[in-house]
Amino acid sequence: MITISNLSKSYKGKKVVDNLSFTMKEGEVFALLGSNGAGKSTTIKMILDLVKKDSGEIMIPPNTVIGYSPETPYFPPFLTGMEVLSYYGALQKIPQKEQRETGKKLLTLVGLEDDSTKIRFYSKGMLQRLALAQALLGDPDALILDEPCAGLDAMGRIEMLNLIKGMKKMGKTILMNSHILNDMEKVCDEGIIMQKGKVMQRFKKEDFEKENSLEEIFIKAVGA
Amino acid sequence: MKAWKIIYAAMGIFLAAGSIVTGKYGLSEKNITIYREALALDETMRELGFENFSLKTVKVRFYNGNCDYVASVDTSADEENHIFIKKEKAQLDVFAGTTVEADGQWQVLLPTYEQFSGLFDALGTLDSYEQGMQEGSFAFSESEYSESSHVATIWHEAFHAWQAENGIEDVEELMAQAGVDDENTREDIIVKEVDSDRELRELFTEEMLLLTEAYQTKQPEKKKELVVKALEIAEKREEKLTSEAKAMEYFLENYEGSARYVESMAYRELENETAWKTAYLSEFEYRNGSEKYYKLGMMKCMLLDQIYDGWQEKYSGKTGLDEFLKDAVR
Amino acid sequence: MITIMKNALKERIRRKELYIVVAVGILLILLCSSDSTSISMNGEPLVGFRNMFMVMHVLIHVISCLLAVVLSLRTIPKEYERRNSHLVWVRGIGQAEYHAGLAAANVLATAFSAAFLYMVLAGYAVAKGHASYVVRMLPAYLILTVSVSIVSLLVSVLSICLPSMAVGILAVLFAGFGVLHGFLEIFKNAVGGAGSASMSFLLKVIPDLNGLQKQAYNLIIGERVDLHLVWFGLFALWVISSGLFIFKKKEA
Numbered sequence: 001m002i003t004i005s006n007l008s009k010s011y012k013g014k015k016v017v018d019n020l021s022f023t024m025k026e027g028e029v030f031a032l033l034g035s036n037g038a039g040k041s042t043t044i045k046m047i048l049d050l051v052k053k054d055s056g057e058i059m060i061p062p063n064t065v066i067g068y069s070p071e072t073p074y075f076p077p078f079l080t081g082m083e084v085l086s087y088y089g090a091l092q093k094i095p096q097k098e099q100r101e102t103g104k105k106l107l108t109l110v111g112l113e114d115d116s117t118k119i120r121f122y123s124k125g126m127l128q129r130l131a132l133a134q135a136l137l138g139d140p141d142a143l144i145l146d147e148p149c150a151g152l153d154a155m156g157r158i159e160m161l162n163l164i165k166g167m168k169k170m171g172k173t174i175l176m177n178s179h180i181l182n183d184m185e186k187v188c189d190e191g192i193i194m195q196k197g198k199v200m201q202r203f204k205k206e207d208f209e210k211e212n213s214l215e216e217i218f219i220k221a222v223g224a
Numbered sequence: 225m226k227a228w229k230i231i232y233a234a235m236g237i238f239l240a241a242g243s244i245v246t247g248k249y250g251l252s253e254k255n256i257t258i259y260r261e262a263l264a265l266d267e268t269m270r271e272l273g274f275e276n277f278s279l280k281t282v283k284v285r286f287y288n289g290n291c292d293y294v295a296s297v298d299t300s301a302d303e304e305n306h307i308f309i310k311k312e313k314a315q316l317d318v319f320a321g322t323t324v325e326a327d328g329q330w331q332v333l334l335p336t337y338e339q340f341s342g343l344f345d346a347l348g349t350l351d352s353y354e355q356g357m358q359e360g361s362f363a364f365s366e367s368e369y370s371e372s373s374h375v376a377t378i379w380h381e382a383f384h385a386w387q388a389e390n391g392i393e394d395v396e397e398l399m400a401q402a403g404v405d406d407e408n409t410r411e412d413i414i415v416k417e418v419d420s421d422r423e424l425r426e427l428f429t430e431e432m433l434l435l436t437e438a439y440q441t442k443q444p445e446k447k448k449e450l451v452v453k454a455l456e457i458a459e460k461r462e463e464k465l466t467s468e469a470k471a472m473e474y475f476l477e478n479y480e481g482s483a484r485y486v487e488s489m490a491y492r493e494l495e496n497e498t499a500w501k502t503a504y505l506s507e508f509e510y511r512n513g514s515e516k517y518y519k520l521g522m523m524k525c526m527l528l529d530q531i532y533d534g535w536q537e538k539y540s541g542k543t544g545l546d547e548f549l550k551d552a553v554r
Numbered sequence: 555m556i557t558i559m560k561n562a563l564k565e566r567i568r569r570k571e572l573y574i575v576v577a578v579g580i581l582l583i584l585l586c587s588s589d590s591t592s593i594s595m596n597g598e599p600l601v602g603f604r605n606m607f608m609v610m611h612v613l614i615h616v617i618s619c620l621l622a623v624v625l626s627l628r629t630i631p632k633e634y635e636r637r638n639s640h641l642v643w644v645r646g647i648g649q650a651e652y653h654a655g656l657a658a659a660n661v662l663a664t665a666f667s668a669a670f671l672y673m674v675l676a677g678y679a680v681a682k683g684h685a686s687y688v689v690r691m692l693p694a695y696l697i698l699t700v701s702v703s704i705v706s707l708l709v710s711v712l713s714i715c716l717p718s719m720a721v722g723i724l725a726v727l728f729a730g731f732g733v734l735h736g737f738l739e740i741f742k743n744a745v746g747g748a749g750s751a752s753m754s755f756l757l758k759v760i761p762d763l764n765g766l767q768k769q770a771y772n773l774i775i776g777e778r779v780d781l782h783l784v785w786f787g788l789f790a791l792w793v794i795s796s797g798l799f800i801f802k803k804k805e806a
Contacts, residue, residue: 048644050806068644074636076561078568090557091645134641236796239789246782289739290754317750319740342736 001026001064001173002047002142007056009042009197016042018197020056024142024175029168031184031191032177033214035222038194040177041071044146047175064142067135071147073127077120081112081130084119085137092138106133111159124151132163142173149183161186185214193221251293251309255286255336258371259295259307262378265493269379272489273536274386282385283331284378285324287314289339294331321377323384330385334377341369372494373503380487387479391541410472411514417469419512424464428516431457432508435523439530448553451527455553458546476514478544481521488522521545528552558642558655559662562629566663578617582610582674603682608771610675615698615767618668619729622705625667626660627722630713639806650799657710657798664706665699672698687774694770697779700787701766704794705729711797731756732763761790 002024009017017039024030032040045051047058048068060066075084085103094102107113110129122130128148135143148164149157157180164187167174178184184191185208193201201221208214266279285292292314298306315324321334334340418424431454438450462470492500510516524545528535532552539548630653633639642652672695679687708728712721731738735757742753765783773779 045640045806048640050640050643052804066644068640070637070640072637073641074638076565076638078565079561083564087557087561088641088645091642091647236789236792239785239792242785243782243789246785248782289742339740342740 001061002175003057003059004043004047005057005059007043007046007058008054009039009046009051010054016197017046017053020194020197020199022192022199022202024173025189026173027168027171028189029164029174029176029187031188032175032194033181033184033191033218034194034200037196039197040194041146042197043194044144044175044177048144065138065140066142066144067137067140069128069131069135069143069145069148071150073131075119075122075127075130078118080116080118081107081114081122081126081133082116084130085134088134089137094138102137106136109133109136110163125153125156128152128156128160132160136167140172142175143167144175146177147179148176149178149180157183181214181218193218195222250311251286251288251295252336252338254338254371255293256295256307256309258337258374258378259284259286261371261494262375262382262490263297263307265375265379265490268493269486269490272486273534274383274486274539275390275537277383277386279379279382282382283326283329284382285312285315285326285331285333286336287316287319287333287339288336289319290314292333293336321381323381323388325388330388332378332381332385334374334381337371337374340374340377372491372499375494376487376491379490380483383483383486384479387483387541410475413468413472414476414514414517415512417466418473421464424461425510427457427461427464428520429508429510431461432516432520432523435520435527436505436508439523439527444531447527447531451531451549451553455546455549472514473517474544476517477521477524478541480514480518481523481545482525482539484518484522485525488526524549555651555655555658558647558652559658562656562659563662566625566659578621578671582613582617582671603679603684604775607675607679607684607687607774610678611771611774612767614668614671614675615701615763615770616733618664618671618698618702619705619733619763621667622660622664622702623709623722623725623729625663626657626706626709627713627718627725629656629660630710631718634803634806637806639803643806649802653710653714653801654795654798657707657795660710661703661706664702668699668702669695690774690776694773697766697770697773697784697787700784700791701732701761701763701770704761704763704787704790705732707791707794711794711801714797714801714803728760729763731760733767735760735762735764761787 004023005021007017007020008015016037020039020043022030032043034040042051046053047060048066079087082100082103085106086099089099089102090096107130110133112126112129112133119127119130128151132145132148135145145164149160152160161183164174164176168187176184176188188205190202190204192199193203201217203214203217208217212220262279262284270278280297283294283296285294292312294308294310294312296308296310298308315326315331315333316322319335319339321332321340323330324333325331418428434450434454434457438447438454441447441450462473465473488500488504491503495503504519504522508516508519528545528548532548535548535552633642633652633656639652643649672691676688676691679685679691705725705728709721709725712724716724738753738757742750742757762783765780766787769779769783
C-alpha cells in the first residue's frame with residue numbers, strides 16, 4: 001500500500017536515513033525497529049511530510065487518509081478529551097454535528113469514557129490512548145504509531161496492543177515503531193530492523209514464530 | 225483557496241490606495257494659513273517704523289525634515305495676495321528658526337508648524353521630566369506652542385533677514401574683532417564669563433527689574449529715573465566684562481533682543497493682552513545662557529516705544545539700544 | 555484557520571493569562587485616579603479630568619503595546635516545541651493557515667486586553683461625569699486596536715523563524731520607535747550622517763503608533779482625526795500579515 005524507495009535524509013552532513021526501502025501491505029502491521037538514533041522517527045516524519053526528504057520516493061495511493069499518533073503527545077492541558085477530538089475533528093473538516101458523536105465513540109473505543117476530564121489530569125497511559133483516538137478521527141486507511149506503548153504499564157500495554165489488533169482486523173494498514181520487542185512480536189506481520197539509517201534486517205512473522213524470537217533476530221542484526 | 229488569494233491581494237491594493245489618497249503632500253494647509261496670517265500683519269509691522277521692513281520682500285522656507293517648501297507672495301499690483309509655494313532641496317537640516325542666504329537674498333528658514341510644536345512638546349517634556357524626577361513624581365508637559373507663536377517666529381526671523389540685508393554686518397564685524405565669530409563658542413562665553421560670576425548675575429537681574437518697573441510705571445519722571453538707574457547698572461556690568469563677553473552681550477541684546485521685540489509685537493496683534501503678557505512679560509527669572517538677553521533687548525525696545533518716538537528709523541547695527549535710551553533720558 | 559484561532563483563544567482564556575491584564579488595569583486606575591497622585595503637568599499637580607484622561611490614554615496604549623509583545627511572543631514557538639504542529643500538519647493544514655490562526659488568536663487576545671483597559675478608562679470617564687466620552691470611545695478603541703494589532707502581528711510573524719529573544723528585542727525596538735515616532739522625527743536630524751539616514755528609513759517603514767493613539771484620543775475629545783494614519787496603519791497590518799505566507803518552517 002505504502003512504498004518507500006531509496007529514502008535518504010541527512011542532518012548537518014550526517015546521514016540519518018540512508019537509502020531506505022520497504023513496502024507496507026494493506027491490512028498489515030509493519031514494524032520499524034532499531035536502537036535510539038537508528039532513524040525510525042525521521043522515517044515516519046518523512047512519510048508524514050513533517051520533514052522534507054533529501055532523496056527517494058514515498059508512494060502513497062491518492063486519497064489515502066493517514067492517522068498519526070506521536071511518541072510524546074501534547075494536548076492543551078486546559079481542554080478536555082472531547083474538546084481535543086472536536087478540535088482535530090474540525091481541522092479534518094468533520095461536520096460539527098458528527099464531532100461529538102464520533103468523539104464519544106472513539107473515546108469509548110480507547111477506554112476514556114469520562115470525556116469531561118481536563119488533559120492536565122491525564123496519566124501517561126490516558127494521553128497515549130487519546131493520541132490513538134485522535135489518530136482514528138476520520139476513519140483513516142492507514143495508521144502510523146510512534147511508540148504507542150511508551151510509558152504504559154503492563155495492563156496499559158496489553159490494552160493498547162488489543163486496540164491495535166482491533167484496528168488491524170478493521171483492515172487498517174499500520175506502521176508501528178517500538179522498543180518493546182515482546183509487544184511487537186504479538187502484533188506485527190513484518191518489519192525491518194534499522195541501524196544508523198540503514199536496513200540491517202528484514203523479517204516476517206514467520207521468522208520469529210517458528211524458531212528465533214524477535215529479540216534474537218534483533219540482537220543478531222544490530223550486533224552485526 | 226484561489227478566491228482567498230484574490231481577496232487578500234485586492235485588500236492590499238485597496239489599503240495601499242487609501243493610504244495614498246489620504247496622504248498629505250506638499251506644505252500643509254496649516255502652514256499656509258500661518259504664512260497668510262503672518263502676511264496679514266505686514267501693514268501693522270511696517271508701522272513699527274523700521275525702514276523698508278516687510279515680510280512680502282522675504283521668502284519663507286518651511287522645513288519638514290526632508291525638504292524646504294518656499295513660500296513667497298506676488299507683490300505685483302493685480303496679484304498682490306497670490307501665494308507661491310515651491311518645493312526645494314533643504315538648505316539646512318536643522319529644526320530651528322534662522323535665516324539663510326539663498327538665491328542672492330536672505331530668507332527665513334523654520335520648521336513646519338507640526339515639527340516645531342512637536343519639538344516644543346519634546347523639549348518641554350524632557351524639561352518637566354527632569355524636574356519631576358528630582359521631585360520624585362511623574363511629570364509631563366503639554367504643548368504651549370500655538371499657531372500665533374509660529375507666526376511670531378516668522379516675524380522674528382524676517383527681522384533678522386532685514387537686519388542682514390540692511391547692514392547688520394557692522395555687528396558681525398564687531399564680533400569678529402572681539403574674536404567671537406565662531407557661532408559654537410558664543411553660548412559658552414556667556415555661560416563661562418557672565419553666568420559664573422555672582423556679581424554680574426545680580427547686576428543683570430537688577431538691571432532687568434529696573435527696566436521692567438520702568439516699562440510698567442505710568443509716571444514719566446519715575447520712568448526716566450528708573451531708566452537712568454538701569455543704564456548705570458549696565459555700565460557697571462560692562463566694566464567687569466571681557467571684550468568677548470561685551471561683544472557677545474551687545475550682539476545678543478541688539479540683534480536678538482530687537483528681533484524678539486518684533487516677534488512680540490506680531491504676537492500681540494494676534495492674541496489678547498493677557499496671553500501676550502503671559503508669553504513675553506512673565507516674571508524674570510535668571511537663567512544661564514543667551515535667552516535672557518533676548519528679553520533684555522526686547523524690554524529696551526518696548527521702553528523706547530514709550531520714551532523715544534521714531535527710534536526704529538535710526539536703528540542700525542552701529543547704535544546700540546543703550547545709546548537710544550541715553551538719548552531718550554537726556 | 556478559525557478553528558485554530560478559537561482553540562488558541564480558548565486555551566489562553568482558561569490559562570487565565572488575561573487575568574494579569576485585569577490586575578494591570580486595576581493598578582493603572584488606582585495609580586492615576588487618586589487625588590493625591592504625584593503626577594504633574596507643566597509643574598502643577600495633574601488632577602484635572604482632561605489632562606488625566608489624556609495621560610491615561612497614552613499609558614494604556616504603551617501598556618497594550620507591551621502586552622502585545624508578551625502575549626504574542628511564545629504562541630507559535632510553543633506549538634513547535636510541544637510538537638503540537640505535528641498533529642496539525644498531518645491533517646493537511648498549510649503552514650500559512652496554521653500560523654495565521656495562531657497569529658489571529660494573538661491579535662484578538664491583545665485586542666481584548668486593550669479593550670479591558672479601555673473599559674477601565676471609560677469607567678473613569680463616567681465616574682468623573684464625562685459619560686459622553688464613552689460613546690466615542692467605541693470607534694476610538696478600533697483605531698487604538700490597529701496600533702496594538704500591528705505590534706502583535708509583527709511579533710507573531712517574526713516568531714515563525716527567529717528565536718524568541720531576538721523577536722522580543724526587535725519587537726520592543728519596533729514598538730519603541732512606533733510609540734516615540736514624533737520625538738524621533740525631530741531628533742533624527744540631531745544625529746546626522748548614517749545615523750540620521752537609518753533613522754529616517756526606519757521612521758518611514760515603522761508606522762506611527764503614537765500617531766494612531768493620538769487619533770483615537772482626538773476622536774474621543776471631538777477633534778479632527780487624521781484618516782491617513784489609520785489607513786496607513788491598516789496597510790501596515792496587511793503588509794506584516796503577508797509574512798505569514800512568506801516565512802515558513804522547514805520542518806514541523
